[in-house]
Amino acid sequence: MLEKKPIILLLLATAVILVGTIVTMVAPFKWINDPKLQLAGVKPYTPLQLEGRDIYIREGCNNCHTQTVRPLLADVERYGEYSKVGEFVHDQPFLWGSRRTGPDLARIGGKYPNAWHYRHMEDPQSMVPRSNMPKYAFLKKQLDSRLTEKKMKALGFPYTHADLAALQGKTEMDAMVAYMQKLGNDIPWRKASQVTVTGDMKNPYQDDxxxxxxxxxxxxxxxxxxxxxxxxxxxxxxxxxxxxxxxxxxxxxxxxxxxxxxxxxxxxxxxxxxxxxxxxxxxxxxx
Amino acid sequence: MNQQEGYADDVVKGFITWSMVWGLVAVLVGVLVSLQLAWPQLNLPPYLTYGRLRPIHTNAGIFGWGIGSFMAFFFYITQRLTRTPLWSPGLARFQLYLFNVVIALAAVTLALGMNRSKEYAELEWPVALLVVVLWVIFAVNIIMTIVKRKEEQMYISLWYILATLVGVAVLYLVNNAGIPVSLTKSYSAYAGANDANVQWWYGHNAVAMVLTTPPLAIFYYFLPKSTGVPIYSHRMGVIAFWSLIFMYLWTGAHHLLWTPVPDWVQTLAMAFSIMLIAPSWGAVFNGYFSMNGQWHQMRENYLVKFLIFGITFYGLQTLQGPSQAVRTFSAFIHYTDWVPGHVHMGTLGWVSLVLFAAIYYTVPRLYNTEIYSVKLVNLHFWLAVIGQLIFSITMWIAGVQQATMLHATNPDGSLHYSFMETLIELYPYWHGRALGGIIYLASMVIFLYNIIKTANGGRLASAPERA
Structure with a gap:
């Protein structure tokens, strides 16, 4: 019967498509936005961090780096505490990625000192031999901050004029490193997972x-x-x-x-x- | 004969030509990025780095080659199945211009770093808006042609075409919602886990509505045309149609297993992914059973060869996909090279082989010529299949090896390998993948050459056989 009624077929197909859409795409908003899942320590991005994040997006870093640690032994040991839904509420867009050609970056903040990041961005192979990451030395140029205020307003992030003024003289690399150091650091996971080394502290290889x-x-x-x-x-x-x-x-x-x-x-x-x-x-x- | 019917076929020719051009670009950029992964010094910052080129590769492939040729064949098929000339040939000609403008703009803006970061929805809002215009005028033209049709019955291909038109529209509009900051910069309207869930509802159903239903529409039309016998079961096609478009929309979160997206969404996605095997294989069986008594055509008719290999890769793809959607297996292979291996079996194997068949079928008819060289068609076929298999099999092995290394632990529970130790083992596989890509590129060049020669007058005078 439908073979002869294109408009009815079109409407019916739309309705069929919308069932799964409503259940698995529309409904989850309610679960994800649950106030119980909010995390107190999670802060919006500062102007410098946001500019860094936009450079991350511009350069397509998410094509090789994920930003979500799964609750799996190998992930947690390699990258740190697994990711929580409340940690991403300021991420428009999300940057979880789909392929780890390079390592996950969800917990990169605070792992290395700034100097490590500057050297690594400029010449990745100098810090990680045989890495296949491209060189990002060209980020050592003046940061364009003309849109920053508009961006902060669009996302509803708090900022002061001192924050904006502080962008003068910053490079794109500065912004990128500021963003890296923010990632995953809003929950005190490093402190929580800080190992206290106890017990027999004798070097078993002292004489070996x-x-x-x-x-x-x-x-x-x-x-x-x-x-x-x-x-x-x-x-x-x-x-x-x-x-x-x-x-x-x-x-x-x-x-x-x-x-x-x-x-x-x-x-x-x-x-x-x-x-x-x-x-x-x-x-x-x-x- | 086409002139008699008054079909608007010039625009079909235009879309076929340009989709082949963008297809060549997609494979060319694909080869380049595969080489960049193996030899990072081939990155030329800032415009030609892997991070900026990979979206150009995927967009040229999906939108340039995929959508471009689907537009060609939707116009071609719809006119013939409705026995009605296109509702507005003028609008279709405008659509061809706009299509090329959009794809060119996409390539340029992505190289400049104007990128929304969401996979297959990277285009910044002004370009995305042009995509919407493009789709609306396309949909109106097809739907109006169907409404005004002279053939009362609608064959299954038209069902898939209608589902595609509405499906893509819904997906694209929702996932591209954004907050513009300037002409070249916008932010997603959704945040965090919500954005991720919307994105993969979109991303996976782009696979449904772009890489499944259009090639199925084309397959269902061109398989009977090529073999000369009708499709095995219209009823099976109809059942598979409804269950396919119903189930697909539930499965997006299988891209997000083990992430902070709610567990129940992940579990539903996993369950529906497994269930999808049934409608997917409904189409595969429909194809195979249509070949009853006709299998000898695999030797004699190169069109059948492309179509049956295509549907076979579709069958394998729709078994492998659901297996990856299972939590335990996903924990192992997700984020590794296994996944690009899977994707390319679908795109290079299933979608492209079916498109090649459709182009080989239509071009000689549209230009009133005969195929220039059957030998080159066969060479194209084998290079494409071999190139794709080298690509995918290399990546599957690489993915399993890296996953095994990443999960390996010492007796005390610590990790056995650092990330870099797992990465350096991938270089040989990346060389292998590049080789597969280069072979596929060679097959594309042969294909283009053969089609150009066919359009410009056709068959080698002395060639004796006709397949």
Whole structure:
């Protein structure tokens, strides 16, 4: 019967399409906007962070980087606390992405010091050898802030004129790094997941020089970009003449030093490899 | 014969020509971005970086090659199935101009970094608005032609065409809602998890309403035309039609498994994705059963070869897709190269093979010639299939390998590999993928050459066989 009635068919098809649409696209607004899911610490973007976010969008960073940590062991250990719905209420558009050619960035804020980001954006391979990320040195140009106020108003974000004035002289790179450092930091997850290292703190490899080779390999891969291939420092401090006890060095690597911009490596490397690294740093050749 | 019927076929020729041009651009840019992933020094900032070129690749493929040729064949098929000339050939000619303006504008604005970031809805609002105009005049022209038709019965292809017209309109309007800040910058009207859910309702149903229903309309029309025997079951086509357009809309959140989108939305998406196997395979079986007693044509008739390989890839695609929509499997392969492998089986295998068949069928008829070279058609076919298989299989292996490495843990529960350790293992696969893409590009060049030669006078005088 419908074979002869195109307009009825058209209307019926529309109705059929709308059923799933209403249930799975319209209705969820009510669940997602539930006030119980709001998180007190989540702040809107500052003018500088918002400009950084817009550069992230302009450059299509979301084509290679996701911004959502799944509640899966591998995700949480690699990137940090899993993402909460309340963390994204200021994200227009969302930037969760669909492909991790590069790592997830939902928790990148506070992981590295600013200096790491500047070097990495300018020349990714200098900080992460064999990375396939393009170079973004061209972001070291004057930030165009003519639209900033309009943007803040459009999104309803609070700002002061001092914030806007502070954009003068900033580069696009400054904005991008400010955005990176904001990501994932509105909930105190780093503090909550801060590991307290307790128990037997004796280096199992203290007298075992055979692990130094393995420790060096780990160092070259994970540490050399910031502390220098020769341990003489760079973004991070020099380690060549470190005279802290083994347990202290272990703790710094395992749990990180938040105030100093040193990431925690415990969850990704595990205890054994952190001890090997410690052994290399403390007892490498030339010591 | 077409002149006698008064069909507006010049505009069909125009859309076929331009869709092939944009298709070549899509594959060319695709090869370039695949090389950039393997050799990052090939990025030329700021305009030619992976981040800016990938949306150009997807937009040229989906909108330029896909939508462009669907417009051609919707015009072609609708006129013939209704036995009625196009309602307004003038409007259709305007549509062709506007189409090319929009696609060119899309490429330029995306290269300049004007990008809304939502996948397959990247175009900034002035360009998106032109897309809406384009779609409205297209829909009006087709619907009016159907309303004024001389053939009372509407064949199944017309059903799919009507569903496409309304489906794309709803999806595009809702997901592109935004807050403009300037002519070149706007923000999404939705925030966070809401925006994500709207986006993937759109994104996945773009797969339904752009990459499924239009090729099905074309398949259902050209398979009987090519084999000379009718489709196996109209009734099966009708049942599959309604269940397909009903179920598809529930499945968008399978792109968002394990994200902060509500669990029940994810679970519904997972369930409906599995259920979608039935209507998808309804079309596959309809295709296969139509070949009863006709399988010998796979050897003799290259059109049938393209169509049956196409529907076979559709069948595989609609088994693999639902498997990826299961939470446990998604946890493993989502965000890896597995997914581009899956997508390209659908686009390079299913959609493009069906479009190639439709173009090979129509061009000789539209230009009153015969195909220039059957040998080149066969070469095109095999290069396209081999290129696509190299691409997809390489990516599936790469995805499984990286997923295995990313999830590997040490006895104490810590991760066994750093992210970079998993990435450097992908380089050989990325070289393999680029090779697959280059082979596919070669097949496209041969295809274009053959079609140009056919349009300009046709068949090699001495070629003896006719397939």
């Amino acid at each position: 020089k055979t692990v130094i080779q393995e420790g060096k390999a780990l160092y070259d891969k994970e540490c050399a970009q910031c502390h220098g291939a020769d341990l003489k420092g760079g973004v991070g401090p020099a380690l060549a003449d470190i005279d802290k006890p083994d347990a202290e060095v272990f703790k710094s690597i395992y749990a990180g030093i938040e105030s100093g911009g040193m990431p925690a490596y415990g969850e990704s490397l595990g205890k054994d490899r952190v001890w090997k690294l410690t052994t290399f740093i403390k007892y490498h050749q030339g010591k």
